[in-house]
Amino acid sequence: MPDLASEAVAADKPQDVIRESIFISHATPEDNAFTLWLGNRLDAMGYDVWADIFRLKGGDNWEVILEHAIRNLAAKVLVVSNPVSVTKQGVRNEISIALATGKGIKDDSFVIPLRTAEYESSYQIVHAQRVDFGGGWAQGLRDLLETLDAAGIPRRGVSERSQIWREISQRDGRNVVETSERLVSNWLRVKALPRDLRIYDFAGGISIGAKDRAIESCSLPLVPRGRGFLSFASPPALHEHFGDDLPISITGMVETEEFLTRGAPGYRIDVSDARRHLVDLMRKGFDRRLEHARLRSTEMANGRHMWWPERDLVGLEKKAFACNEGPSGRRHLVGQSKARNLFWHYGLSMWPATTPFIHFRLSGHVIFTVDGRSTVGDASRMHKMRRTMCKSWRNDRWRDLMLAYLAWVAGDASELSIDMGGDAVIKLELPPVQFDVPFGLEGETPTAEEQDDEETRDILASSDEEPDFEDENDADILEDED
Known part of the structure; x- marks a missing residue:
């Protein structure tokens, strides 16, 4: 462990000290979670990072140590900026020291505000170019790294303070142990696709505008191509929509598996277009x-x-779910916050992918309504509510909500069928893809039933604090690209 107090008083000649550190000024304890998140990532990328969070170790005269770090070691000072932090006297003192230091070393961009929530800029840093973390911590980190790289801040590998970052991060953590554990992904495997893909044309000819309107208004899944379209749907099913006024004909048919691997060269459709x-x-x-x-x-x-789902569709009762040799329980898909006089609704978005196998990737979301039907405010207000009311929802809860949602939609069946028109059906395997791993975290994870009381308090609590995580759903087990 480095002797930080000795290091602070040893720099009698500041000109002999190379400035290669990043100092993070933040509100304690309100911004500790964000600072720990950011400091760990900057440290892992080779930056030497200082922060007030070090004082959690206790002991030395931290005011002297931190002032020394700003005046003599810091290449840049990052100020976590939000309505709370800019009013903290400790943060304002560190900003004053940093501005004086920046002026002394002739660096007009020595102080970099990191906006984690909208705030009135302090007169001290009102002109400083800020990095925005309000739209997502990951995007803010990318922008910050570009800023540090452009400023030529050195990276020197593992710093002397890396041990402190690790100890603070692991202070309340659990150890990884050798134990069998089954993980549930957010991937739905496609069990079966329709055997053939049909290539249609409008037999009597049609204007581009009329074709686009006809395809857009069709309730069956179609993809425009040339003068016609692609579809799994059978001709009788399509005739019900287009009728005699828009006669269609099949100009080609290709097996779906071949379409995926070779495209349809005879119709000028290559593999990448076929997959798209x-x-x-x-x-x-x-x-x-x-x-x-x-x-x-x-x-x-x-x-x-x-x-x-609207409140009237699923009610406020819990929905049961069960996984093969995996988690089971019951979850609400719609809940009510009496303290805020609104309802929350769990929803899903999905996106298909063809690699490493054909599947749908699911993402969980929460939306808020005033009466179980009418959404609350604009997108900005909805975003703020989501990041405050759902901030304590763990990955286990997002997983359980996804499983309860799928069980409700499928009617507890072992597969989910998607009608593509006529005899064409896509079949999805339920539950989602699961993986067995030979390790896990020490200690037991609370079941869905055991977590209910705690989570209900979280939902009903009235809080404007920012969350201690970035994304509302981070349950991906694998990454893929088409």
């Missing part, structure tokens, strides 16, 4: 399946649809 078309058909089919289940749809910023 298939993903689009699968997505439209899943959306149609959830729409027929009378779920509400909300379009997200990425263009995907999130599907959630």
Whole structure:
């Protein structure tokens, strides 16, 4: 363990000290979680990181040590900025020292505010270029790393303070032990696709505008191509939609498996386009399946649809779920916060993928309503509510909600069928893909029933604190790219 007090008083000649450290100024204890998250990542990337969180170790005169770090060691000072931190006297003192130091070393960008929530800028740092963490900690970290790299801040591998970061991070942690554990992913394996993909054309010819309107209004999953479209649907099923006014004909048919591996060269469709078309058909089919289940749809910023149940559809009772040799229990899909006079609704968005095998990847979300139907406010307000009311939801809870949702939609069946039109059906395997691993965390994980009381308090609590995690669902077991 480095002697930090000795290090602080040893620099009688500051010009002999090389500035290569990153100092994080933050509110204690309000910003400890964010600072620990950020400090660990910067330390892992080779930066020498200082922070007030070190005082958790106790002992030395930390005011002297931290002031020395700012005046003589820091290459940059990061200020965690939000309505709480900018009013803390300790943070304001560190900003004053940092601004004076930046002026002395002629570095106008010595202080870098990190915005974690909207705030009125302190007069001291109002002109400083800030890095935004409000839209997501991961994106903020990427922008910060670009800023540090552009400033030429050195990385020197493992720092003398790495041991402190590790000890603080592990202080309340559990050890990894050798034990068999089954993990539930958020991947739904596709058991079966329709055997053939059909290539259609409008037999009598049609204008581009009329074609687009006809395809857009069709309730069956279609993908536009040339003068016609691609679909798994049978001709009789499509005729019910287009009728005699828009006669269609099949100009080609290709086996789905061959379409995935070779495309359709005779129709100028290469493999990459074939996979893109298939993903689009699968997505439209899943959306149609959830729409027929009378779920509400909300379009997200990425263009995907999130599907959630109204209160009258599923009520406030718990929904049962069970996994083969995995977790089981009961969960609410809709809940009520009497303290805030609103309802929360669990929903899912999904995206198909063709590698490493054909599957749907699911993402969990929460939406809020005032009466079980009408959503609350705009997207910005919804985002803030989600990050405050759901901040203590653990991955186990997100997993259980996903399983309860799927069990309810499928009616407790072992597969989920998606009607693609006529005799064409996509079959999804339930429950989601599971993995057995030979290790786990020491100690038992509370069951769904045991967590209910604690989680109900979390939901009903009125709190404007920022969450101590970045994403509302981080349950991916694997990563993939098409």
